[in-house]
Amino acid sequence: MATLNIIQVRCIDRQDRVGPDKFSVYIDGRKHAGEFTIGADETLLLNTAYEFQGRADVELWEEDSGTGNDDKLGGFWAEEGEIGDGELEKSFSFARRGDYNMWYEVKA
C-alpha cells in the first residue's frame, strides 16, 4: 500500500474566460477533492490523502456548473514506485487556456 498526498494546486492561467475557475481532483474515477474556486496566480493547499496499491489515476478537472461540459485539464499516474521521491510536480494545460501545476508526494 501507498499513500498519495495531493499537496497543493496552483492556477497559473484560468481555463474559464469569465470569473474564477472551479477545479476538482479525481482519483481512480471518483471525485477526491473539490470543487474549489481559484483565480490566476493563486495556490490552494489541499493536503489530502488517498491510499492505493500499484498506481492511482489522478485527473484535474475544471468544472463548468450546470453545463455538463466540464473541462479535463489533464491527468497522470501516481505510482507506488514514487515512494521516497519527495515532492513531485505535474503540469496541466487545456487547449489555449488553463494552465495549472500540482504538487504531490507518494509515501509508504
Ligand SMILES: [Ca+2]
Ligand atoms: Ca471551463
